Amino acid sequence: MKRLFDLALALVALPLCLPIMLAVALLVKLTSPGPALYWSQRVGRYNVLYRMPKFRTMRIDTPAVATHLLDDPERYLTPVGKFLRKTSLDELPQLYSILRGDMSFVGPRPALYNQDDLIALRTERGVHRLPPGLTGWAQINGRDELPIPVKVDFDTYYLLHRTPLFDLYVLLLTFVKVLRREGVQH
Template structure:
């Protein structure tokens, strides 16, 4: 069953609704980023999308200018690279708000595997081998609600495969609800 058109309609409708709801917080976060550290408000990261196509994904900038473009856990001292409000943005997941743009333009979905950094070769290779690269990446996903940053890559890919095999509107709604709970409880975030 191909639910891609239905999923896209749900994504667009939900993204428009969420954009209206978060407009004020979006503006406040943008202003806070600008006032607390030099550099642009948004950080555009090269990410791997559906069919391993590279796309540019925006986030509110939580790291200082000049931070190496690697997964946070690969930095020797990640906290030293954070902006004054970077830790708060990450713990609250407010840094993710600009990804609504990626959902609106069709690079991402609300639910799917989190998009890998362009240089995470091990994660990209495993996902390709297991067919996960066929999915549109998501703002949240099955791996995120089952461990998020704490999961080793092979385990993360197993959750991605489980989502690939079981994807449905019902599962997406469950993942979205679990994501809200995780964000409110600030679970599974390393920085």
């Protein structure tokens, strides 16, 4: 049922988001060298790696690590990078990953392939059995501000309490948080 919901919502959202996505792609291309999309190796369901697209918010010479591990993340942002992250417009290409079945609308945010501590803790708690999400319970409860153990506590709560109604609640709260631009550090 969750997969059918994801497909239906993605098929409705894609035509609505396509003009915005084209404008963002053009904006990224016009303001910094390199491709509009950045494809990163992410950890999916059962810890299987997949390639996840995002609009590029960082310069092409940025090290491939989690943003919070960079010495000075601000210096790597493109001219429009901060805006795209604050508005979460950089996440729109993940509709592709949802259509492919690599992601869901709601679930734990996908870890980078090299976030060993996060991957290990999620695996220990069984969270790795869930498809990663465009948004999730941890996202709306702190996003970038959460330490990894707290993030996994929220992911575990979602694992144990997930229902279609809870997913709708998370999506609604995500929309509110994005409009308020809450929880984004970089």
